[in-house]
Amino acid sequence: MRSAHDVRVLALNAGSSSLKFGLYRVGGETCDLLLDGEAEDGRLWAKNASGRSLLDEAATDDMDAALTRVITILDSPPDIVGHRIVHGGPIVRRHCLIDDAVLAALEGAATLAPLHVPPALAMVRHARRRFPDAVQVACLDTAFHADMPEAASAYPLPRAIRDAGVFRYGFHGLSCESILRQLGADIPERLIIVHLGGGCSVTAVHAGRSVDTSMGLTPTGGLMMATRCGDIDPGVLIYLMRERGFDADSLERLVDRESGLTGIAGSGDMRAVAGRADASARLAIDMFQRSVAKAVAGMLAVLGGADLIVFTGGIGEHDAQLRAAVCEALAWSGAPARALPSREDEEIARLSASLAGAAA
Numbered sequence: 001m002r003s004a005h006d007v008r009v010l011a012l013n014a015g016s017s018s019l020k021f022g023l024y025r026v027g028g029e030t031c032d033l034l035l036d037g038e039a040e041d042g043r044l045w046a047k048n049a050s051g052r053s054l055l056d057e058a059a060t061d062d063m064d065a066a067l068t069r070v071i072t073i074l075d076s077p078p079d080i081v082g083h084r085i086v087h088g089g090p091i092v093r094r095h096c097l098i099d100d101a102v103l104a105a106l107e108g109a110a111t112l113a114p115l116h117v118p119p120a121l122a123m124v125r126h127a128r129r130r131f132p133d134a135v136q137v138a139c140l141d142t143a144f145h146a147d148m149p150e151a152a153s154a155y156p157l158p159r160a161i162r163d164a165g166v167f168r169y170g171f172h173g174l175s176c177e178s179i180l181r182q183l184g185a186d187i188p189e190r191l192i193i194v195h196l197g198g199g200c201s202v203t204a205v206h207a208g209r210s211v212d213t214s215m216g217l218t219p220t221g222g223l224m225m226a227t228r229c230g231d232i233d234p235g236v237l238i239y240l241m242r243e244r245g246f247d248a249d250s251l252e253r254l255v256d257r258e259s260g261l262t263g264i265a266g267s268g269d270m271r272a273v274a275g276r277a278d279a280s281a282r283l284a285i286d287m288f289q290r291s292v293a294k295a296v297a298g299m300l301a302v303l304g305g306a307d308l309i310v311f312t313g314g315i316g317e318h319d320a321q322l323r324a325a326v327c328e329a330l331a332w333s334g335a336p337a338r339a340l341p342s343r344e345d346e347e348i349a350r351l352s353a354s355l356a357g358a359a360a
Contacts (some may be wrong), residue, residue, distance in 0.1 A: 007356070008034070010078035010134075011348040014123040015116065017061045021046075021070055023078065024349035031350050035073070039066035046073060063119060064126045071130060081127045082137045082352030084174060084344065086116035086219060090165030093146040095351050097359055098124060098136040106138065112169075112218050115256055135359075137352035144173030145203075145210045152212040152302075170213035172201045172313075174351075178343040179310050180208060181350075188307030192299045192335070194292065195342065196322075197313035198226045198268065202292070204299035212302045214295045220255050224291040226268030229259035261288065270315050270322075289322060293329040306335040312342040 006027050013020040018040035025032045035054060037046030044059035044066055054073050059066055083098070089109025096102055103124065110117040128136055145153075145168075153168045155161075172195040179193050191205040200223040203213040214222030214231075224230045232255070240246040246254070262268040265276070265284035273281045300306055309330075311323050317339045327337050 007079040007353050008076070009080045009082055009349040009352050010074075010127075010131075011082045011084075011345040011352070012067070012123055012127065013084040013345060013348070014063055014119045015040075017063075017119075019063045019066050019123070020345065021067075022345040022349065023074065024346065026349055026353035031346055031353075033346070036345065037070070039063065039070075044069060046070065063123060067123065067126055067130070077131050078134050080135045080137060080352045080356045081131055082139050082348040083120060083124050083127070084141065084348055085120050085138045086141045086171060087113035087169065088138070088140040088142050092138065092140065094143050095137065095139050095355060097355060098128075098138050102138060114252065116219065135352075135356040137348075137355050139174060139348045139351050141171045141173045141175075142169045144176050145170030145213055148210050148212065155217075166217055168213070168216045170201070170203065170210060171215045171219045172199070172203070173210075174344040174347045175312055175342040176203055176205065176210065177351075178347040179312055179340055180205070181347065182340055182343070183310075190303040190305060190307045192296055192303070192306045192309045194296060194309060194311045194316055194326075195313040196223075196292065196311065196316035196319075197342075199228065200225045200230075200292070200313070200315075202295040202299055204302045206303060212299060214298075223295050224288050225260040226270070227257050227260050227262045229255045229263065230291060270319065274319070274321070285322075289325045289329070292322075293326050296326065296330055297333075300330070300333050300335070305333065309335050309337040311337065311339045317341055 009024045009026050011022045011024065020038045022036035023034040025034055033049045035046055035048045037055060039059050042058055044055055044057055046055040047053050085106060087109045088106060089112060091105040092102060106121055124136060155167060157166060175195050176193050180187055187208055189207055193203045193205060195201050199219055201213060201215045204211050220228050222230050237251055260268060261270065261273055261284050264287060265273045265280045267273055273284050296309065311317065315322060323339065
């Protein structure tokens with residue numbers, strides 16, 4: 001590997017049928033984007049830092065094939081490959097280098113985030129084969145929340161269940177870390193980060209540390225989302241099992257893929273829903289805005305107010321109308337708000353270079 005002052009990091013963010021990637025040159029405090037792109041919805045594209053197209057072609061849902069194609073536009077193999085891992089489970093709580101033991105532990109956590117972890121681990125295995133000399137790093141969305149106080153992380157369940165790893169892990173940690181990095185020396189003591197995208201969460205940050213967050217054991221909990229229901233009366237699930245014949249697979253499909261905006265309005269695309277005027281679309285928007293405002297209000301109670309609310313994620317950053325509606329509902333708090341981009345891939349590159357350098 002090159003000097004820690006000049007390393008090339010390939011950041012990979014794999015989904016069930018998508019792959020986001022970015023190649024960065026990291027040295028000291030600098031992190032320069034060399035190229036980035038995405039494979040999703042039958043299209044694979046990549047562009048360099050100046051915006052020139054490097055790839056734009058049809059693609060299948062085979063993410064291994066997508067990565068193989070991306071490799072053809074790299075002028076040399078990366079020194080480090082950083083992987084976004086949504087859930088590390090009860091064993092892997094920190095960002096770390098990937099070896100066989102870590103990979104096995106991550107595989108044990110796959111059932112806690114079945115939409116996210118299996119494709120990410122498939123990408124890890126593929127990257128290890130294609131880049132045998134590169135350092136592989138796991139960057140966990142749960143790591144930022146690993147030190148939450150027990151009053152925030154514990155569920156009101158018997159000790160034996162909690163000790164078995166059933167507690168609030170929290171997610172979107174890489175997004176939160178990227179927000180703190182962007183704020184730099186201006187990090188307020190009481191900060192609320194509102195990540196709104198396909199998945200949604202609200203995190204309370206005190207003096208730079210996560211002290212509470214809306215997502216829980218899995219990325220299904222918390223706010224209403226694109227296809228996920230968020231928090232729901234557990235009695236609903238028991239009722240569906242007893243009276244409607246639902247099993248674990250059908251419940252998982254219901255709460256992860258068929259609910260949220262999709263369940264109410266028939267689409268998980270906020271832009272499409274917001275552009276409609278029918279009753280189901282209006283209801284979905286009203287429910288979504290209320291879900292966000294209630295979650296932020298809860299974090300205001302945790303922090304005793306907020307010095308700043310940051311909206312991020314695709315919806316949080318770009319939907320000014322939704323931000324305004326949420327802020328209007330929270331006007332009583334007096335908390336200022338702003339929007340910032342979620343730079344998860346850059347955060348993966350920075351963390352991966354730091355971990356690889358420390359281990360060298």
